[in-house]
Amino acid sequence: HRPSYPEARGLRHLAFEVEDINRAIEDLEKENIPVEPIRVDELTGKRFTFFCDPDDLPFEIYGN
Numbered sequence: 001h002r003p004s005y006p007e008a009r010g011l012r013h014l015a016f017e018v019e020d021i022n023r024a025i026e027d028l029e030k031e032n033i034p035v036e037p038i039r040v041d042e043l044t045g046k047r048f049t050f051f052c053d054p055d056d057l058p059f060e061i062y063g064n
Contacts (some may be wrong), residue, residue, distance in 0.1 A: 013050070015060035021047050024061050 018024040025035050028051055036050045041062070048062040 007008065013058040013060055015048075015062055018061050018063040021049070021061055021063045024063070 004050075021038065023050050033051050037050045038047045040047055046062060046064060048060055050058045050060050052058055
């Protein structure tokens with residue numbers, strides 16, 4: 001499980017599909033928002049990663 005234990009707050013995470021995950025990561029990093037390394041979904045082959053909001057709740061971006 002994730003170190004922030006978001007499920008204790010009633011939320012596992014929110015996910016957003018993006019057209020260009022590299023661009024989304026660049027945009028987040030320009031705002032000094034840390035992003036986890038990209039992983040690959042074994043079922044779909046699509047790439048995904050996580051970042052946290054100011055309350056330390058995780059958000060997922062998922063795409064190509």
